[in-house]
Amino acid sequence: MTARAEPPTTPVLRVDGVSRDFGGLRALDDVSFTVTEGEILGVIGPNGAGKTTLLNIMSGFLPPTSGDVAYRGRSILGRSPDALARSGLVRSFQDGQNFPGLTVAETLTAAALSQGSLRHAEREATRVIDELGLGPRARLLPDQLSLPDRKLLEIARCMVMRPTVMLLDEVMAGLTLAEAEVPMVAVESLRQTGVTFVLIEHVMPVVTRLADRLVVLDFGSLLAEGHPGEVLRDERVQNSYLGVAHAEG
Numbered sequence: 001m002t003a004r005a006e007p008p009t010t011p012v013l014r015v016d017g018v019s020r021d022f023g024g025l026r027a028l029d030d031v032s033f034t035v036t037e038g039e040i041l042g043v044i045g046p047n048g049a050g051k052t053t054l055l056n057i058m059s060g061f062l063p064p065t066s067g068d069v070a071y072r073g074r075s076i077l078g079r080s081p082d083a084l085a086r087s088g089l090v091r092s093f094q095d096g097q098n099f100p101g102l103t104v105a106e107t108l109t110a111a112a113l114s115q116g117s118l119r120h121a122e123r124e125a126t127r128v129i130d131e132l133g134l135g136p137r138a139r140l141l142p143d144q145l146s147l148p149d150r151k152l153l154e155i156a157r158c159m160v161m162r163p164t165v166m167l168l169d170e171v172m173a174g175l176t177l178a179e180a181e182v183p184m185v186a187v188e189s190l191r192q193t194g195v196t197f198v199l200i201e202h203v204m205p206v207v208t209r210l211a212d213r214l215v216v217l218d219f220g221s222l223l224a225e226g227h228p229g230e231v232l233r234d235e236r237v238q239n240s241y242l243g244v245a246h247a248e249g
Contacts, residue, residue, distance in 0.1 A: 010036060010037040011034040011035065011036055011037070011073075012035055012036065012037040012071070012072060012164070012165060012196050013034065013035035013058065013069065013070070013071055013089075013165060013196070013198070014034045014035075014068075014069070014070040015031055015032055015033050015034070015035075015054075015058065015067070015069050016032050016067055016068045016069070016070065017030050017031070017032055017066065017067035017068070018030070018031045018032070018054070018057060018064045018066070018067035018068070018069065019031070019064060019065050019066045019067055020050070020053055020057060020062070020064050020065050020220075021065045026220055027050045027053045027220050028050045028053055028054060028057070028064070028217075028220045028221075029219075029220045029221045030067070030221070030222075031050075031054065031067075031217070031220075031221070031222050032067075032222065033215050033222065033225055035165070035196060035198055036196075037194075037196055038191070038194055038195075038196055039196060039197075039212045039213065040187070040191055040196075040197040040199055040210050040211050040212050041197065041198050041199065041211065041212065041213050041214075041215060042199050042200075042201060042207045042210065042211030042213070042214045042215070042228065043055075043198060043199065043200045043201075043214075043215045043216075043217065044200075044201065044202070044207060044214060044215075044216055044217075044241065045216050045217035045218055045223070045240075045241055046218065046240065046241050048219075049217040049218055049219065049220065049241075050217050050219075050220040051169075051200045051217055052094070052169055052200065053220075054217065055091060055167050055169050055198070055200060057069060058076075058089075058091075058167060058198065059081055059084060059089065059090075059091040059167055060076055060079055060080060060081040060083075060084045060089075061081050061091075063077065064077075071084065071087070071089050071165070072087075076089075082114060085114055085161055085163075086114055086115065086161075088161075088162070088163050088164035088165060089163070089164070089165045089167070090158045090161050090163035090165070090166055090167070091158070091166070091167035091168075091169065092154045092155065092157070092158055092166070092167065092168045092169050092171050093154065093169060094169050094170050094173065101141070102141070102142075103138065103139050103140060103141060104129070104134060104137050104138050104139070104140055104141075104142060104145070104153060105125055105126075105129060105138040105139065107142060107153070107157065108124070108125035108128060108129065108153075108156055108157060108160050109121045109122050109124075109125040109160075111125075111157045111160050111161060112124040112125055112160035112161060114161060115160075115161055115162060121160070124160040124162070125160055127160075128156045128159045128160050129156070131159070131186075132152055132155070132156050132159075132182075132186060133182075134149070134152065134153070134156060137149055147174055147175065147179070148175055148179040148180075148182065148183075151171055151172065151173075151174075151175060151183055152182060152183055152186070154171055155168070155171060155183055155186055155187070159186075159190070163195060164194070164195065164196060165195070165196045165197070165198070166190070166195055166196070166197050166198075167197075167198045167200075168187075168197060168198070168199050168200065168201075169200050170200055170201060170202065171183060171199075171201075172184070172201055172203050172206050173201075173202065173203070175203075177203075177205055177206075180203065180206055184206060184209060184210060187199075187210055188210070197210075199211060204232075207228065208228050208232070211228050212227075212228075213225065213226060213227060213228070214226065214227075214228050214231040214232070216231060216234075216237050216240075216241065218236075218240045218241065223236055223237065223240060224236060224237050
């Protein structure tokens with residue numbers, strides 16, 4: 001297990017009073033927090049708490065009803081997800097973002113094209129395939145991969161874009177702890193190179209191993225924030241989320 005370094009204190013992302021309404025439903029309600037450069041911030045909460053909505057707003061896929069998100073001191077409002085990805089703010093998706101008929105290597109090349117020429121994209125795809133040990137699966141279609149390899153491919157798709165910030169949406173979901181080891185090591189290794197992470201995750205051993213800080217959402221509101229040990233001992237968190245998580249396994 002990689003030793004956890006103390007994260008720097010320079011904000012790279014700032015969520016400021018973000019709310020989001022869908023018709024008469026308020027999915028997020030006045031949520032504020034910062035993400036400091038080089039840290040791993042875990043976002044947890046029960047299903048329906050607003051976690052993926054928050055990630056969609058932070059990555060430019062969804063505008064907030066009110067509030068703002070700033071990346072490196074500049075509001076992201078009005079900026080497209082592609083523009084944000086080119087500037088280093090990259091996200092994963094729970095169901096993957098693959099192109100029908102493309103192999104693993106071709107999928108990663110296509111993702112890297114947003115950052116440069118075809119030659120550059122092919123070079124980046126090869127680099128990431130080698131780093132993550134995906135070489136034996138490079139010529140397979142994503143649908144032919146095992147679940148752990150599909151999860152690893154989603155991390156790889158982010159990596160080829162040379163991100164400064166990675167927003168990971170339940171990238172370990174459905175994996176056993178043994179299967180999650182390779183993706184966790186990949187996150188830890190990237191963190192050591194200075195990549196910042198916002199990690200939505202339900203698997204508590206993954207959260208406690210990786211996260212420097214936790215943000216807990218409940219019914220769209222910020223319930224708790226702080227060091228994982230303190231947050232997970234919070235009685236409100238125990239009542240609203242951890243009891244459910246433990247009951248579901």
